[in-house]
Amino acid sequence: MPKRLIRGFMNRITQRGRAADRPPSRDRLARADSLRVIVVYFVMGFAWILLSDRLLEVMAPDPQVYQRFQLYKGWFYIVASAFVFYLILLRNFRALRGSSETIRRDNERLERMVRDLTAARHELDREKEAQVVLGENLRQGRDLLDNLILNAPTFIMVVGTDGLVQQFNPFAEALTGFRAAEVIGLPVREALLPPEARAQAGARFADLMTGARVQAVEMPVLTKDGGALRLLLNHSVLYNGKGQILGVLVIGANITERQRMEERLLGLAYRDRLTGLPNLARLFDEGPSILRGAELAGRKAALCYLDLDNFKHINETLGHDTGDMMLRHLAGLLGAPPDARAVPYRLGGDDFVLLLSDLADTGEAGRIAESVLRRIGAPWRHDGKLFHASASAGLAFYPDHASTIQQLLQNADAALSHAKARGRNTLAVYDSAMRESSWNHLRLHGAVQEAIANGGFEMHYQPVVRMSTGRVESFEALIRLPDGRGGWIPPSEFIPFAENSGQIAPITAWTVQAVCSFKSRLHEEGIREVPITLNISGRLIMDGSAIELLDGMGAGAGGTCRGIDLEVTETAAVIAFDRSIAVLEKLKAMGFGILLDDFGTGYSSITYLRKLPVDKVKLDRGFLADIEASDRQKQVYRATVGLAHIMGLPVVAEGVETEAQKAFLEESGCEYAQGFLYGRPVPEKEARALLIRS
């Protein structure tokens, strides 16, 4: 406590000096206060001395008592005055403390203010320095920009808010051929943009004027020589210090060459190189929108999957150049005349697709596909040589059979496999059973494979009679594949399939072996020997493998197994014409008689007939089937027989079922006949009996 008091006094003394600037009224007030205390002290002391002695005299007349009281009175005075001083000092110290606290706070505030002020001054200094640097940078920046605009190998142009060119850099001059003076001050759209790009550019300029950033826009830009460049443009809006738009800075890269390259690459990516037709990628790319377009228009669409018959063999036997030529020919047929309703694609190999749209009904797709197949079937000349081709086609409809282009393609492909399995030169329309049929194909493959491995086939023989005598002159060997339930899988079903799955050579080997052993048994038993004709797949003729196969089996006139003739279909002989002639001649030289089968269904041209080394022709049974109903058909039949006769070839009529047909054939001059009327194909034992009988 005394320490605090002393500190208070000291403070008060020091404060006094510092507080010289305090208001004088307060100082005076303090002085008056002190004076008042002294006066009170004096008055009190004086009164006390006067009154207390007097009172003491009255109260204590005894000098001894008086003296004691005198002592008490002295003590009392000291205590009382000390108490009064204490109160006065307490009050003053309190007031003193309060004011010194205020002074301390004022002091602190002052110090803070000084600090802030100094900091602000430093900041100001720094800013001033920065401004100097900025000014310098700005100047350098402007120099750099000018330099850049002048020398940058980039198209740079400034366009004002009025759309007039303000700056045009030397590179832009070199690129376009325009001098800066020729375009500055002109409206950019008229001066530099081709008419078709102006509307779009106008809209973009309006956007820019609202402060929008327009980046990476491709634009054609005119050149002085009347051409156009392709530029990739970036636009930045230029502002003044107040944020007002001054114009637009346009920076452009020349992408003319790059774009040309891209277009070329795109063309390559989307085009088949051999034929120039769009490819599978293109089909997948644009197919969906073509389908959707047809659907929106309430029309049908379809996909026709086409594939050349025997193309693999043509390629292998005639060479790839011929194969390529055929593919180009086919592409030409599909692509010309261009028809927006039938867009052709080449998927690869000999797989082609026609995407049909805008069709009134599904029948229309069928008609288009059939007419295409007919066009493909027409012979054509190349390098002075005559060529023939045929194709098979599968059709699937949108949206009936599929909802996507991929599915449509798959289903059309399934239909195509079906068409192929039914024979060549056919059209098949997809149906949901075809999915199942691919399972059937698998099963068929297994059954054929097993029959090849275990000799599971059977051979039946159908008699061919000479019309004039009714005697059996020969047999046609017809293969049978038991279906395991007491019936047969017809050869028309599994032979084309086996041709495609590489099983035809072992099947043929089995048939040769079966016929040879039948012949040798007839020989051993001394039964009249007649020629037996064997059907040879066109594939084996076209690739020449029939020669090795038959030679190796000892067939032919010079071999251990004689008296076999070969039936070759007209179509197979004609497709690879020159090659087939060579193979047939070789076979003939080996001692085989050659019979042209199914005559009348293919090309039936006199040229072929003259050139082909054949000994007999067999008129297709389809020719005879409805002969009774049509006089015209009869005339055709007679003419065909006549044609063969002119070539010196005897004719076998196939499929004779009725007496009327027989009568007609006799009258037409056919030498031989074959059909249910004379006898169905029968197993070996019955065939033997027939021979013995006739």
Ligand code: C2E
């Ligand atoms: P294709 O060479 O035209 O054989 C004649 C077909 O006509 C045989 O059918 C025969 O049974 C049938 N046919 C004969 N007369 C009549 C008749 O009066 N009316 C009717 N409706 N049909 C008659 P198949 O045996 O079903 O043979 C069908 C085809 O399978 C043959 O046609 C032939 O191209 C092929 N094929 C048969 N066996 C063999 C073979 O061993 N090898 C090869 N590569 N193909 C064979």
Ligand code: CA
């Ligand atoms: Ca035949």
Ligand code: CA
């Ligand atoms: Ca036939």
